Amino acid sequence: MASHSIVTHDTNRERKRKRKTSQRSWSDLPEDILRLVVQRLYLVDRFHLRQVCKNWLLTPIHDIASIDKLPWVLNYCFSPHRTICSLSDPYRKLPYIIEEERGWDDERGWIPAGSLLFRATAYASRYGWVLFSEKIRQVVHSTLYHVRQYYVYNPLTKDIISLPRLELPQNDYHDEHFATFSSNPTSPDCLFVVPTLCNRGIYFFISTYAVGDKTWKTHKFICRYPYYFSFSTHDMAYMEGSFYCYNREKELSSFHIATQEWRLLSNEPPLSDEWKFTRYFVAYGGHLHLAYLTKLEGDAAPGCNIFRYDWLDGTWKKMESLEGGALFLGKPSFGFTGGEQTKMVANRVYYFSSHTSRPSFLVYGSAGMEEKSDKSVCSQTSQNKIYYDSWPEKSKSLGESGSRMWMEPPSSMP
Incomplete structure (x- = not known):
């Protein structure tokens, strides 16, 4: 009986220890365990995880490289007082819907995305950011200027970065048909590039803006074929320090960022x-x-x-x-x-x-x-192949028309 009593005592103590361990809060998970969990999650699921509790939001685990590699589909609809975005990635079966309905808040200086991007056009996407452009007419000393306002918008964090306005005289320039950028706009090496064509087709311009600059820099180049040279929507791409252009005259050219040199590579389509x-x-x-x-x-x-x-x-x-x-x-x-x-x-x-x-x-x-x-x-x-969800029915029921584009996912959670 004595030996039996000892076994019972040890068993009860073990049960109490397990009960105490099982009552430990999920928010107190060790950081190394939490990192193992995050490594296996897609970006949108990581976004949900960080919203569970304050500890998971503040724990430095969101710099882990993402397993999201393929582009997302971004469906978006902007109005002066409303923003609706739907992010669809190929790994999940449901869209991640983002909505903003708040108005202006002068005290906090917060501006809803829909108010800024209502009439803007999307051009490029990198690292989870999307580059938008809006045309503005501006008169200075009786001269009408062609003005473009550029924004980069992150749908996940709802952050917006406004760039300086790009101003060119209206009488001498056409509207641009393309704009892009080189890297994450929060990094100091990010460069924005906008080609603009003279309305007489004699010369064209490459305007660049580097993060930290106060104004745009514009470079002038002579067109090889005056009156016929032109850019189109899908004609420019960035790769390894250069922007490449394939224009409507079937010429392949490059603009090297470091040397600011425009060079013809091929004119054989x-x-x-x-x-x-x-x-x-x-x-x-x-x-x-x-x-x-x-x-x-x-x-x-x-x-x-x-x-x-x-x-x-x-x-x-x-x-x-x-x-x-x-x-x-x-x-x-x-x-x-x-x-x-x-x-x-x-x-x-x-x-x-x-x-x-x-x-x-x-x-x-x-x-x-x-x-x-x-x-x-x-x-x-x-179900066993890539799957992109459609524009959510919730937005259709509101009678709002949306636009869609491919969007590069961020490399890690912002």
């Missing part, structure tokens, strides 16, 4: 009948690419041709496959080389179609023959 296609200019993996989609008719998938610029001989060469990579065409466009993060979208080209609220895709090259007989693969709602 890959296709002679470009007018039959919608063209996209994409830089990724150390290469420049031109993707051509035939004009969309009905629900039929478009034809597709993809060319890569050969740096050695200065010519465009057709790609027979994407070599396991993927393309996301739109405004802006993204591309990814083959790898673990693109396995689920290997050899695919995604594009926006007016016939469906979700992005459509086609399989490029010889890989397409392997998937033609598998109807589930080509289904836009296939």
Whole structure:
């Protein structure tokens, strides 16, 4: 009996110890354990995690590199007093909806995104930020100026950074058709670039703004073909210290940031009948690419041709496959080389179609023959493939029309 009593006493003490341990708050999880959890979460789920409690918000665990690699679809609608954004990523089955309905607050200096971006146009996205531009008319000493106001907006944090106004005389300049930036706008090495064409087509300008500068710097260049030279929406891309442009005259040129040199690289187009296609200019993996989609008719998938610029001989060469990579065409466009993060979208080209609220895709090259007989693969709602949700029904019921674009996710939670 004595030995039995000792065993009972030890058992009761063990039960009390386990009960005490089980009552420990989740908010007190050790940082190393919490980091292991965060490493396995996608960005939107990390955003939810940090809102659970104050400890999880303040613990320095949100600098962990994200596993989100593929671009998101950003659906957005701005009005003077309202902002609605829907972020859809390929890894989750539900959109993350962001709403702002607050008004002006002069005491805190807070301005809702919808008030600033109501008439703005989106141009580029990097590291979770989206670059918007709004045209403003301004008269100074009886001279009408072409003025552009630029903003970078982060839908996740709702932060807005306003850039200095870009002012050019209205009588001498056209409206710009493109704007982009090089890196995270909160970093000191970020550079913004805007090409602007003279309305006589004799010369054009490259305007740049570096974080920390007070004004824009504008560089003037002579057009090779006066009256015909022009930019279009999908014609410019940034890669490794240079901005590259493929203009409507089928010239490939580069603007090197450090030397501020504009250089012609090639004037031999890959296709002679470009007018039959919608063209996209994409830089990724150390290469420049031109993707051509035939004009969309009905629900039929478009034809597709993809060319890569050969740096050695200065010519465009057709790609027979994407070599396991993927393309996301739109405004802006993204591309990814083959790898673990693109396995689920290997050899695919995604594009926006007016016939469906979700992005459509086609399989490029010889890989397409392997998937033609598998109807589930080509289904836009296939559960084992990439999935982008549509513009939320909640916004449609409000009678608000939205816009959509590809958005690069941030590398870590802000």
